[in-house]
Amino acid sequence: MEKTKKYCYGFCLLSSIVINILFSINLYVGGGGGALQWGEKKHETVYRPSLTWSEKAAAEAEAVAAISCSGHGRAYLDSLISYGQTVCECYDCYGGTDCSEFSPDCSADAGGGDPIFLEPFWMQNAEKSAIVVSGWHRMSYRYADYTMIAAVYALSSENSSSPSNVVATIPYYPMYETQTSFFNSEDFQFEGDTNSWKLNNATKNNMDVIEFVTSPNNPDGELKTSVLGGKTIYDHAYLWPHFTPIPGPSDHDLMIFTLSKLTGHAAVRFGWAVIKDKDVYEKVSKYMEVADLGISKDTQLRVLKLLKVVVEDDGKQLFKFAYAKMRERWDRLTSVFSKSTRFSIQERHPLHCNFFNKTRLPSPAYAWVKCEREEEDDCGAVLEAGKIASRGGSTYKAKDRYARLSLIKSQDDFDLLLLRLTELMSLENGKIESI
Numbered sequence: 001m002e003k004t005k006k007y008c009y010g011f012c013l014l015s016s017i018v019i020n021i022l023f024s025i026n027l028y029v030g031g032g033g034g035a036l037q038w039g040e041k042k043h044e045t046v047y048r049p050s051l052t053w054s055e056k057a058a059a060e061a062e063a064v065a066a067i068s069c070s071g072h073g074r075a076y077l078d079s080l081i082s083y084g085q086t087v088c089e090c091y092d093c094y095g096g097t098d099c100s101e102f103s104p105d106c107s108a109d110a111g112g113g114d115p116i117f118l119e120p121f122w123m124q125n126a127e128k129s130a131i132v133v134s135g136w137h138r139m140s141y142r143y144a145d146y147t148m149i150a151a152v153y154a155l156s157s158e159n160s161s162s163p164s165n166v167v168a169t170i171p172y173y174p175m176y177e178t179q180t181s182f183f184n185s186e187d188f189q190f191e192g193d194t195n196s197w198k199l200n201n202a203t204k205n206n207m208d209v210i211e212f213v214t215s216p217n218n219p220d221g222e223l224k225t226s227v228l229g230g231k232t233i234y235d236h237a238y239l240w241p242h243f244t245p246i247p248g249p250s251d252h253d254l255m256i257f258t259l260s261k262l263t264g265h266a267a268v269r270f271g272w273a274v275i276k277d278k279d280v281y282e283k284v285s286k287y288m289e290v291a292d293l294g295i296s297k298d299t300q301l302r303v304l305k306l307l308k309v310v311v312e313d314d315g316k317q318l319f320k321f322a323y324a325k326m327r328e329r330w331d332r333l334t335s336v337f338s339k340s341t342r343f344s345i346q347e348r349h350p351l352h353c354n355f356f357n358k359t360r361l362p363s364p365a366y367a368w369v370k371c372e373r374e375e376e377d378d379c380g381a382v383l384e385a386g387k388i389a390s391r392g393g394s395t396y397k398a399k400d401r402y403a404r405l406s407l408i409k410s411q412d413d414f415d416l417l418l419l420r421l422t423e424l425m426s427l428e429n430g431k432i433e434s435i
């Protein structure tokens with residue numbers, strides 16, 4: 001009996017020591033914080049911290065990302081829920097609950113500039129670009145950033161008897177006019193095309209002008225330089241190696257950029273400026289502080305995560321991916337247009353790219369299409385009749401003989417655009433009346 005008791009005490013002591021060792025390892029490896037789980041990876045034992053509050057959110061995010069929508073749509077965490085199921089948001093021309101139904105008569109929409117062509121890159125980099133944000137992440141006020149109109153405000157002359165004149169060169173991005181006019185300021189006003197302005201004001205001295213120089217340009221992709229050589233805002237939204245060879249570092253007094261055409265995240269609404277002059281910088285900062293109340297910290301966190309992926313390997317990964325995609329689209333597009341005498345697209349000239357260290361052709365975000373037939377002076381309407389939605393030249397204050405086609409949308413959108421263009425061009429040589 002005594003002997004059995006002794007064994008029992010001995011066994012209890014041994015078990016207690018083993019359990020304590022296990023707890024100590026657990027605490028030590030877990031840094032005194034969360035509990036640990038044991039896992040097997042091939043033949044080695046690995047420890048991974050078990051998740052607590054983020055586990056459900058991560059599982060939800062992965063579950064929704066795993067919904068395939070037949071490859072012709074996406075499901076998002078904030079998509080509609082129907083009968084307990086997340087509803088797929090189908091790309092244009094696709095429908096059905098899983099986006100598998102293609103509408104054969106659907107028009108190709110090459111109007112908008114949604115940069116979805118980079119979506120596959122971010123899927124390939126899902127692990128590196130995902131963020132988990134706690135409900136209490138940075139709740140205090142922060143003041144940060146906004147760009148285009150802040151730059152105009154900063155360069156305009158306050159307290160002058162007449163407002164600064166804001167100009168841009170045709171064809172130009174329409175938002176310069178929309179924003180400048182909308183703010184209806186006493187300090188600046190939009191005056192339209194740079195060249196017309198130069199002609200009309202050739203004899204007047206000391207005119208206060210702010211010139212937007214869009215380089216590369218939207219809609220035609222040209223690397224523009226200043227016409228007037230005075231105060232300039234260089235808009236470098238498209239100055240990325242996937243759209244243009246980079247001839248060298250850009251070194252202007254005020255340059256503005258946007259995340260949307262760099263990483264494809266248009267909805268994040270993030271832009272920045274590089275400014276040489278301290279007073280101009282302070283005016284831009286003041287504008288952002290007062291008018292915009294800053295960019296949300298949530299946005300800044302997302303951008304930080306994305307830019308960390310971009311700068312990895314000196315930016316080679318993203319730019320190689322994006323350039324390969326744009327180049328392939330341009331190769332296919334030029335091959336289609338080469339068979340047409342009715343339509344033409346902008347000429348592209350090779351340049352040395354200091355980023356890739358190669359001489360190559362630009363691959364702009366948009367094709368600037370010209371309808372060559374005398375009588376076809378509304379190119380948007382001609383394309384529309386061929387089931388292609390574009391943006392007409394007058395949107396950019398150019399002639400409507402021109403139209404802009406977006407090449408940066410999803411692969412489905414681009415494939416359908418090429419199909420519709422091919423159909424349209426096969427109707428040339430006398431069969432024009434049938435469309």
Ligand SMILES: Cc1ncc(COP(=O)(O)O)c(C=O)c1O
Pocket residue numbers: 113173214217218235237258259260261266269270271
């Ligand atoms: C020339 C140019 N600048 C600036 C922007 C602004 O870009 P976002 O509104 O995506 O920041 C665009 C967008 O299309 C653009 O084409």
